Amino acid sequence: MAEATKTKTIKFIITRQDSPDSQSYEEEFEIPYRKNMNVISALMEIRRNPVNAKGEETAPVNWEMGCLEEVCGACSMVINGKPRQSCTALIDQLEQPVRLEPMNTFPVVRDLEVDRRRMFDSLKKVKAWTPIDGTHDLGPGERMAESRRQWAYELSKCMTCGVCLEACPNVNSNANFIGPAALSQVRLHNATPNGSLHKAERMAAVTGDGGLQNCGNSQNCVQSCPKGIPLTTSIAALNREATVQSFKSFFGSDHNQ
Amino acid sequence: MADNREFFYRRLHSLLGVIPIGLFLMQHLTVNFFSTYGPEAFNNAAGFMENLPLRLGLEIFVIYLPLLFHAIYGVFIAFTAEPNTIRYGFFRNWMFLVQRITGILTLIFIAWHVWETRLANAIYGTEINFDLMASILSDPIMFWFYIIGVVSAVFHFANGLWSFFVTWGLTISPKSQLVMTYITIAIFAVFTYMGISSLIAFAS
Ligand code: SF4
Ligand code: FES
Numbered sequence: 012m013a014e015a016t017k018t019k020t021i022k023f024i025i026t027r028q029d030s031p032d033s034q035s036y037e038e039e040f041e042i043p044y045r046k047n048m049n050v051i052s053a054l055m056e057i058r059r060n061p062v063n064a065k066g067e068e069t070a071p072v073n074w075e076m077g078c079l080e081e082v083c084g085a086c087s088m089v090i091n092g093k094p095r096q097s098c099t100a101l102i103d104q105l106e107q108p109v110r111l112e113p114m115n116t117f118p119v120v121r122d123l124e125v126d127r128r129r130m131f132d133s134l135k136k137v138k139a140w141t142p143i144d145g146t147h148d149l150g151p152g153e154r155m156a157e158s159r160r161q162w163a164y165e166l167s168k169c170m171t172c173g174v175c176l177e178a179c180p181n182v183n184s185n186a187n188f189i190g191p192a193a194l195s196q197v198r199l200h201n202a203t204p205n206g207s208l209h210k211a212e213r214m215a216a217v218t219g220d221g222g223l224q225n226c227g228n229s230q231n232c233v234q235s236c237p238k239g240i241p242l243t244t245s246i247a248a249l250n251r252e253a254t255v256q257s258f259k260s261f262f263g264s265d266h267n268q
Numbered sequence: 269m270a271d272n273r274e275f276f277y278r279r280l281h282s283l284l285g286v287i288p289i290g291l292f293l294m295q296h297l298t299v300n301f302f303s304t305y306g307p308e309a310f311n312n313a314a315g316f317m318e319n320l321p322l323r324l325g326l327e328i329f330v331i332y333l334p335l336l337f338h339a340i341y342g343v344f345i346a347f348t349a350e351p352n353t354i355r356y357g358f359f360r361n362w363m364f365l366v367q368r369i370t371g372i373l374t375l376i377f378i379a380w381h382v383w384e385t386r387l388a389n390a391i392y393g394t395e396i397n398f399d400l401m402a403s404i405l406s407d408p409i410m411f412w413f414y415i416i417g418v419v420s421a422v423f424h425f426a427n428g429l430w431s432f433f434v435t436w437g438l439t440i441s442p443k444s445q446l447v448m449t450y451i452t453i454a455i456f457a458v459f460t461y462m463g464i465s466s467l468i469a470f471a472s
Contacts, residue, residue, distance in 0.1 A: 180350050229360055248437065250434060257279075
């Protein structure tokens with residue numbers, strides 16, 4: 012701090028990777044400080060003038076972004092050891108040097124950009140949607156109690172950012188666990204009146220390979236989710252549902268879903 | 269059931285850990301605790317267990333088979349995780365890691381323990397009584413090996429019981445899970461106390 016009298020600067024150590032298969036390496040940057048910067052505006056500054064801390068020209072750092080207000084999840088990366096959204100990571104609140112790394116649970120596309128396709132595949136796999144179209148007009152949906160709607164709204168805040176998968180010790184290259192986010196979406200869609208019509212299908216999908224049962228209760232997800240989604244409560248609730256379903260399907264009659 | 273074999277195995281793994289293995293562990297530690305009342309009390313309690321009718325059948329279906337499945341599948345589960353407590357030092361994440369470490373330790377301990385007692389009895393006719401344990405535990409290395417083994421087993425059971433309640437959907441809310449954390453800590457404390465005092469009674 013003391014020597015930064017003339018122009019205050021911000022130091023970055025960024026983990027870079029030129030292509031999906033190449034080795035990663037670290038590169039340091041030092042950029043002029045401006046008021047109210049976030050990690051994204053700092054990355055934009057590097058892009059404007061792609062010179063590293065040694066003064067060498069380098070390729071601009073690649074990252075992904077969308078909404079810039081923490082609702083799309085695209086800009087997630089590991090900042091000072093924590094996976095979070097870079098658009099809401101304010102420089103003034105970060106310790107320096109600021110370390111940026113990609114979320115390694117996902118395949119790295121380039122530098123800080125990762126491919127979160129497995130999350131979208133998981134949502135498809137567990138049918139995390141509510142069918143509302145048909146060959147004829149299905150009519151309006153049933154009303155929900157306001158208190159229940161408010162509760163469900165919290166679950167619907169998931170932006171598929173991937174932070175919970177990055178934090179989960181059971182989501183890794185040895186395992187095909189779909190991770191907490193998709194599980195919580197199953198609970199959401201099972202809970203709405205229209206969505207509940209397809210509950211049995213979702214439960215079958217979510218107890219399939221790589222599903223619910225892979226949770227090892229480390230509970231890192233609920234501690235890390237930027238949207239405060241009660242992931243472990245969702246998982247335990249689905250566990251209860253799965254227990255009931257398996258009893259029904261084993262001991263029950265031939266039409267219980 | 270056909271397409272969710274993994275679900276079935278996981279749930280079976282969780283169930284067997286508590287019923288019968290966990291129940292057996294508690295019963296075993298209770299019998300051992302008689303050693304603190306003296307050799308005779310222990311020999312009587314152990315003798316009662318030894319003379320249960322259909323003992324071999326009970327052992328096979330209540331202990332060996334469940335234990336084998338739980339152990340083999342458990343090792344597989346343990347080694348598919350990538351622990352990350354350095355970055356995420358939350359309490360439950362530590363429990364997650366320690367659960368896997370104590371699982372492996374308990375497996376090593378039980379293999380040795382079964383060999384030294386039950387198998388030695390079956391193969392060489394070694395008599396299982398207070399004196400056998402006293403002579404094993406007179407070696408300080410063995411004594412500490414048993415301490416680590418017993419504490420690991422009790423931890424693995426207590427924390428596993430916590431997970432069991434989540435896995436079967438019995439404790440859903442964070443509050444109920446927290447209460448269960450306290451209950452399982454109490455279970456850990458009680459059985460650790462019983463296990464360690466039995467070992468000390470044998471050794472002294
Ligand atoms: S549950 Fe939370 S951490 Fe996980 S993807 Fe959704 S918003 Fe991100
Ligand atoms: S850019 Fe959408 S969450 Fe950051």
